[in-house]
Amino acid sequence: MKWSLAAIAVLVASQLVSGWWVPVLALAVWAGGVLLIMLAGRLPGDREGHPRAATPGPTGPVHAAPSPLLVGPASSPSPVPASHSFQPAATPHPAQDGNSWYLPLEVIGIFFNERWPRTDICTTREYFLRGGDRVLLRYAPSCATPAGQFWTCDISGRWRDGSLPRQQVRVSAAGFACIPIPHDGVYEIGVGQGDATGAEHGEIEAWLESDSPDRLGQSNVPLQQSGVTWRCDEAGQWHVEIAHESTALDRAAIPARQQASVAHGAVVLFDPRQLAWDEAGIADPTTDWEAERRHVFRYYLQLSRGDVVAIEYAWRHATFGVPMEDGDGISLTHGELELTQFVRSPTLLSVHTGWSETSEETSRVMMVVCPNDGIFQLDVTLYGPAAWRSRPSPDFLQLRVLGVLLRRPAQVRDFSLTEGWVEDWYRRTVPVPRAALAQRAMDSRMQDTSGAQA
Known part of the structure; x- marks a missing residue:
């Protein structure tokens, strides 16, 4: 290639000039041709055919193809010496296109649990998650565990008219x-069993990734439900029969929210200073072992x-x-x-005295949204x-229950209280709804009619 360039350079120079300028100009033309060939080898089109040294990938989440649910890291981690002291990994970085948003769900410790x-x-955790979002899981080993190891978890899910096998x-x-x-739907994440010796294994970080920051502001707590039926x-x-209890539904719970005050349009549903408790100062039969020191007021x-x-x-x-x-x-x-x-269940509100915080008697307002039709019990x-x-309950607690928005105000107390069995x-x-009372009366009339005909 170089000799061909030299011949071409002499030919071009001889056509342009004569005399002693020919060798000088030929050398210049030849050097320029060699330089152009060298530069051509560095063009982007030529570079594709040459191997490149490996470079580290992004520090953010490793995204998998959308079709399979079971995924893992894009590549196997490099081994880390056992003497290496684990440094906590950085929090997730946004994707390079800037379209992803992240919310920490929970940090779950790894331990040994023999029976459950x-x-x-x-251990397991349940979350209400929305289609199109992603759950991110990362293993954070303890200092004594090599950071290059994996930890096994599993996930299963359920939603209306469907299910997701455990994987x-x-x-x-x-x-x-x-x-x-x-x-x-509701998804359950299980964390692999720890060692029976009680060795430190670290923890699992669970994050939620979404393309919309508005979705991260919604509740991820599954709504619980407790079904009951009445029978006479x-x-x-x-008799009150429990159909199911503590069942996670395919809806998210709405958490109670603290308010500065109550709207003027709210109506008072219950005030112990003006209305009597349905049950006052009773011992809860479910906890007889502490009946002497556990006193319940119920409405x-x-x-x-x-x-x-x-x-x-x-x-x-x-x-x-x-x-x-x-x-004891x-x-x-x-x-x-x-x-x-x-x-x-579900429990819409649960607050404690907080006597370890402050002794100031500050009034607070908590707003709750009812998730289901049913009878609810307010317990102090x-x-x-x-x-x-x-002693009367106002000696311990000032209380008012107000209806801010009620769909059926007339039915708030439309039931009968009677002694019964759970x-x-x-x-x-037990509170018996009017519908159950009406059904009982109808069944009695039908039995009487059948007996008279017989």
Whole structure:
């Protein structure tokens, strides 16, 4: 190639000039040709055919193809010496196009759990997730564990008219395992079992990735449900049967929210200073072992799905935080306020005295949204000496329950209170809806008619 260039250079120079200028010009033409050939080898089109040295990938999440659910890191992590002290990995970086947003869901510790929930899983977490989002899992080893190792987790899901079989996910400390969410629904993430010796294994980080920051502002807590039915036996005794309890639905729960005040348009549904509790100072039959120091005040409300209720309360903090002997040692007096669907769940509100925070009696307003039609029970539970049983609830708590938005105001107290059985476990006051009472009366009339005809 170089000799061909030299011949061409002499030919060009001889045509342009004559005499001693010919060799000088030929050399210049030849040098320019060689330079052009060298530069041509560096053009982008030529570069594709040559191997390149490996370069580190991005530090953000490793995205998988959308079709398979079981995914892992894009490449195997490089081994790390056992003496290497683990440094916490950086938090996820946004994708290069800037279209992804991230929300930390939870950091789940790895430990040994012999009996629950499964032999190969030490703990599980349930989240309500939305189709199109992604769950990111990363393994954060302890200092004594090589960071290059994987940890095994699994994921299963369910949504209306569908299910997702349980599948394993290999989670690495080198990058995120990205799990696409195909449909809205409740998903369960299981963390692999730790060692029975109690060795430190680290933890699993769970993140949520979405293309919309608005979706990250929505609740990821699954809504729980407790179904009940009412039955009256031939002796006229009412029984409450639990159809299912603590079942996670394919809807997200709406958390209670603290408000500065109650809207003027709200109506008072219950105020202990003007209305009596349905049950006052009772011992809860479900906890007979602490009946002497557990005192319950209970009121029932029948609410509709979508109703908005405000609970305004202020604890008498000076009453709580007092040492109390309970036979097994010393405990401290305290109280809690709960709004729960009859009989088990969901719990719409649960607040405690907080006597360890401040002694100032500050009124607070909590706004709750009713997730289902049903009867709900408002409980004030006091843990204190037996003498508390005969004292009125305003000695411990100022309370008002207000209806901010009610779909059916007339049915809030449209039920009957009677003594009945919860399953065959214990006897207590149970609220019986008017519909169940009407059905009972109709069944009685039909039986009477059948008996007369016979």
